[in-house]
Amino acid sequence: MSGENMLAGQVWKFGDNINTDLMLPGPYLVQSAEAQAKAVFISNRPEFLQKMHKGDVIIGGFNYGMGSSRPAARSLRNCGVGFLLAETINGLFFRNAVNHGFRAFECPGITQAFEEGDTAELSIEDWTATNRRTGQTLAVTPVPKMLLDMMLGGGIMPLLEAQGLIAHK
Amino acid sequence: MGMTMTEKILARASGGGTVKPGDVAVVDVATAVLMDMTFLPEGWREILKVHDPNKVVIVFDHLVPAPTVQAAHAHRTGRAFAERFGIERLHDVGPDQGICHAVVADRAYAVPGTVLVNGDSHTCAAGAFNCAARGVGGPDMLWAVTTGKAWFRVGETVRYDFTGKLPDGVSAKDIFLTIAGTYGAHVNQNVEYGGRGMSSLSINGRRTLAAMGAELSAEFVIFEPDDALLDYVRERNKQPFEAASPDPDAVYHARRTVDLGGLEPLVALPDAIVNNSVKISQVAGEKIDQAFIGSCANGTLDDLAVAAKVVAGRKVARGTRFIVTPGTQAIYRAALKAGYVETLLDAGAVVTPATCGACWGGHMGTLGPDEVCITASTRNFKGRMGDPSARIYMGSPATVAASALAGAIAHPGEFFRGDAA
Numbered sequence: 086m087s088g089e090n091m092l093a094g095q096v097w098k099f100g101d102n103i104n105t106d107l108m109l110p111g112p113y114l115v116q117s118a119e120a121q122a123k124a125v126f127i128s129n130r131p132e133f134l135q136k137m138h139k140g141d142v143i144i145g146g147f148n149y150g151m152g153s154s155r156p157a158a159r160s161l162r163n164c165g166v167g168f169l170l171a172e173t174i175n176g177l178f179f180r181n182a183v184n185h186g187f188r189a190f191e192c193p194g195i196t197q198a199f200e201e202g203d204t205a206e207l208s209i210e211d212w213t214a215t216n217r218r219t220g221q222t223l224a225v226t227p228v229p230k231m232l233l234d235m236m237l238g239g240g241i242m243p244l245l246e247a248q249g250l251i252a253h254k
Numbered sequence: 255m256g257m258t259m260t261e262k263i264l265a266r267a268s269g270g271g272t273v274k275p276g277d278v279a280v281v282d283v284a285t286a287v288l289m290d291m292t293f294l295p296e297g298w299r300e301i302l303k304v305h306d307p308n309k310v311v312i313v314f315d316h317l318v319p320a321p322t323v324q325a326a327h328a329h330r331t332g333r334a335f336a337e338r339f340g341i342e343r344l345h346d347v348g349p350d351q352g353i354c355h356a357v358v359a360d361r362a363y364a365v366p367g368t369v370l371v372n373g374d375s376h377t378c379a380a381g382a383f384n385c386a387a388r389g390v391g392g393p394d395m396l397w398a399v400t401t402g403k404a405w406f407r408v409g410e411t412v413r414y415d416f417t418g419k420l421p422d423g424v425s426a427k428d429i430f431l432t433i434a435g436t437y438g439a440h441v442n443q444n445v446e447y448g449g450r451g452m453s454s455l456s457i458n459g460r461r462t463l464a465a466m467g468a469e470l471s472a473e474f475v476i477f478e479p480d481d482a483l484l485d486y487v488r489e490r491n492k493q494p495f496e497a498a499s500p501d502p503d504a505v506y507h508a509r510r511t512v513d514l515g516g517l518e519p520l521v522a523l524p525d526a527i528v529n530n531s532v533k534i535s536q537v538a539g540e541k542i543d544q545a546f547i548g549s550c551a552n553g554t555l556d557d558l559a560v561a562a563k564v565v566a567g568r569k570v571a572r573g574t575r576f577i578v579t580p581g582t583q584a585i586y587r588a589a590l591k592a593g594y595v596e597t598l599l600d601a602g603a604v605v606t607p608a609t610c611g612a613c614w615g616g617h618m619g620t621l622g623p624d625e626v627c628i629t630a631s632t633r634n635f636k637g638r639m640g641d642p643s644a645r646i647y648m649g650s651p652a653t654v655a656a657s658a659l660a661g662a663i664a665h666p667g668e669f670f671r672g673d674a675a
């Protein structure tokens with residue numbers, strides 16, 4: 086199995102209905118992407134950014150990422166989150182995850198199967214998530230190929246740049 | 255197998271045939287709306303090619319009038335972009351400006367039976383016009399503007415059939431609070447509204463209900479077309495169109511009936527909207543610091559009219575700030591002509607220019623620590639309108655106006671008793 090499609094990281098657990106304002110608070114909307122990435126969860130889990138490591142995993146409940154069209158998925162990518170697994174993912178957050186190249190997948194039963202601090206393994210080839218502590222493996226809902234290619238390829242921006250439709254950053 | 259309105263519009267826009275839940279549809283975008291935040295210096299990527307300037311609309315709304323140098327910079331970038339590509343529908347600060355969804359509605363830019371995208375989450379507001387309109391992200395907007403395309407995962411549809419007619423003093427916001435409180439989120443699902451009672455809702459009421467569909471986490475929110483809608487659009491937009499009605503054998507995830515005549519005003523408790531609605535009696539008397547009516551959901555002329563009706567000849571409570579923001583400058587002018595603005599000012603309200611400001615905690619009504627607000631806008635999330643310790647209740651414009659007078663959460667019923675039905 087190639088490294089690209091096999092990821093693992095330490096789990097941070099969140100509940101249901103985690104909204105975009107928590108990941109990217111309104112006052113930071115007018116700031117740089119770098120500044121935005123330093124505001125992730127500052128009102129509900131202020132210790133998250135200090136203690137997390139690159140590649141750590143967020144496990145969420147139902148309707149993860151509800152709310153605004155703001156690029157909250159980009160902030161998760163930029164602050165170093167490896168991937169997200171949630172019971173269900175809000176449609177607008179999912180769009181932004183695909184389009185900004187952040188790995189976000191639905192995995193029914195994930196909340197029950199993991200505790201804070203567990204290590205989660207994700208295979209995007211087998212579409213499974215495994216808890217290294219318990220050995221339990223769950224099915225991850227596959228993402229259609231067109232969208233998966235975009236997500237893993239870094240999102241829409243590189244495509245538009247390659248086609249000469251937008252300027253390079 | 256028959257199709258829902260959402261499926262029909264997406265199928266048509268992707269070149270014909272059918273689409274079904276689970277498909278990814280790549281569709282032609284009829285209207286792409288760019289709002290001012292798109293042009294903020296930190297996020298803006300220079301667009302080198304525009305697919306069709308006639309399909310692009312630019313509206314300055316979140317940051318108007320420019321509260322910071324950065325916002326002013328964004329507006330400059332937006333103007334230059336419109337100029338470079340010959341985009342005529344630029345709604346700059348001035349008489350044609352407003353909140354993007356309200357401008358789209360006022361001008362009937364949302365064409366029935368077509369696809370509209372906008373980088374703001376409340377874009378589903380245009381679903382009132384039988385338009386498959388979805389809030390998308392910044393990269394989606396770049397894709398739509400440069401290639402004319404957008405992608406959608408097709409979801410299942412929940413259909414609501416309305417019967418009856420709303421009692422006086424009960425509004426579209428209360429329909430939303432009832433549905434959100436009873437049925438909760440509609441993640442990855444489309445919401446479609448119709449039924450014999452639908453036509454009793456004004457176009458403005460439908461705008462409110464459609465805008466609030468974002469808070470149900472719905473993919474698309476689409477109203478059935480009726481004569482009132484078709485007349486409204488034809489009076490404002492000469493473009494030919496074909497509205498979409500559902501097939502009789504369309505397949506729904508669920509089909510639910512809501513009796514409008516049986517509804518009452520509700521309030522959502524702070525920090526979350528879905529599954530969080532209560533009867534006003536449960537929270538009546540809770541002291542408030544601010545009352546707000548505005549946003550893409552509640553800045554319509556109907557909303558200003560009901561606010562004026564409630565406060566006419568009365569005074570806002572001492573120590574309470576009552577802020578009212580019309581959805582567009584055109585609505586502001588209409589409210590001025592109708593006398594609503596004077597009535598509101600006489601009562602002690604502040605009427606601001608059209609802006610998204612207070613609703614997203616930007617400016618023109620930001621909340622401080624531990625303050626309590628009741629709002630008729632779009633969201634009551636923690637920290638949404640300012641400091642994270644502020645508590646935000648959500649109600650209808652009538653409930654908010656009644657609360658502004660009381661200085662505490664109040665039922666608006668007494669202001670509507672004795673009205674002719």
